[in-house]
Amino acid sequence: MELTYRPRRLRRTPALRSMVRENSLSASDFIYPLFIHEGDEIEQISAMPGANRWPLDALVGEVTRAWNLGVKCVVLFPKVDDALKTEGGEECFNENGLIPRAIRRLKKELPQMTIMTDVALDPYSIDGHDGIVSTEGIVLNDETIEHLCKQAIVQADAGADLIGPSDMMDGRVGAIRESLDDEGFEDVGIISYTAKYSSAYYGPFREALDSAPRSLSEKPIPKDKSTYQMDPANAREAITEAQLDEQEGSDILMVKPGLAYLDIIYRLRQESELPIAAYNVSGEYSMVKAAAAKGWIDEKSVVLETLLSFKRAGSDLILTYHACDAAAWLKNE
Numbered sequence: 001m002e003l004t005y006r007p008r009r010l011r012r013t014p015a016l017r018s019m020v021r022e023n024s025l026s027a028s029d030f031i032y033p034l035f036i037h038e039g040d041e042i043e044q045i046s047a048m049p050g051a052n053r054w055p056l057d058a059l060v061g062e063v064t065r066a067w068n069l070g071v072k073c074v075v076l077f078p079k080v081d082d083a084l085k086t087e088g089g090e091e092c093f094n095e096n097g098l099i100p101r102a103i104r105r106l107k108k109e110l111p112q113m114t115i116m117t118d119v120a121l122d123p124y125s126i127d128g129h130d131g132i133v134s135t136e137g138i139v140l141n142d143e144t145i146e147h148l149c150k151q152a153i154v155q156a157d158a159g160a161d162l163i164g165p166s167d168m169m170d171g172r173v174g175a176i177r178e179s180l181d182d183e184g185f186e187d188v189g190i191i192s193y194t195a196k197y198s199s200a201y202y203g204p205f206r207e208a209l210d211s212a213p214r215s216l217s218e219k220p221i222p223k224d225k226s227t228y229q230m231d232p233a234n235a236r237e238a239i240t241e242a243q244l245d246e247q248e249g250s251d252i253l254m255v256k257p258g259l260a261y262l263d264i265i266y267r268l269r270q271e272s273e274l275p276i277a278a279y280n281v282s283g284e285y286s287m288v289k290a291a292a293a294k295g296w297i298d299e300k301s302v303v304l305e306t307l308l309s310f311k312r313a314g315s316d317l318i319l320t321y322h323a324c325d326a327a328a329w330l331k332n333e
């Protein structure tokens, strides 16, 4: 055949392939999510093999392990005792709560590690919602934001580097930015969950924190989060959310979940010059782990291919429970 173009020419040897490779993964792309609890034991999470609920003592060791593998940022999620949960989730701004204590401890023992936090009420809410639920069963926007701002300040005061509002209330990024600035935390950044979808992929995470919406009283509790998280059918709306977060002062935009929403990552990459993060969420992790445990897929290859797809779609950062495994695989490549 007389072919002018033979794309296979550049695929012929490993050296040629590496020369024309468009994207790559590095441990510094990863943000490692960790669950913490008050107990003394390391508790396994059944739907997320390899992920645990860490007591603070063991947390320091796990975060040090991540740092030594080249991971530069962790994000902390608390499993809060039921006795501390209230309708308003006030425990979220207790300066002696689990999260502020964990941040202080990590900043003391490993000050070079970047600490990201989650801002939302769900781990602290008796109703399991990211905001305050009214007696009529409405998730209240503006009232919730007052609590979120207090939560962000307590986290910043404890030493957090990046505040991650995951609640999807309207106007929370601007309100949190203003509160942080008013309190002298102008250098603390915001990584906003910009396009966060009302997704079934969060199931294992809600098991890990025991934070799913639930009804314990007469109050009607919305069964899902679809009045504040985005409709999975919508893409253009993600651009509106991104524009708002950018105007309100977000430093990094996040898309969540990641894998079923690669098109959203790509669209935001075209729209914004800010760094973009993808959240490779709990359900995505569990599916890979389950198939790998059955011997149906090769875990290492599937994980690295998936993580690379987030980079190709346009994200700079990837929140992933595979962070340490992937960092170790990249090191040995």
Ligand code: PBG
Pocket: 118, 119, 120, 122, 130, 166, 167, 201, 202, 203, 204, 205, 206, 225, 280, 281, 282, 283
């Ligand atoms: C809560 C929050 C959720 C996740 C991160 N922060 C769950 C939810 O919105 O219900 C999900 C993360 C994951 O599934 O890995 N605000």
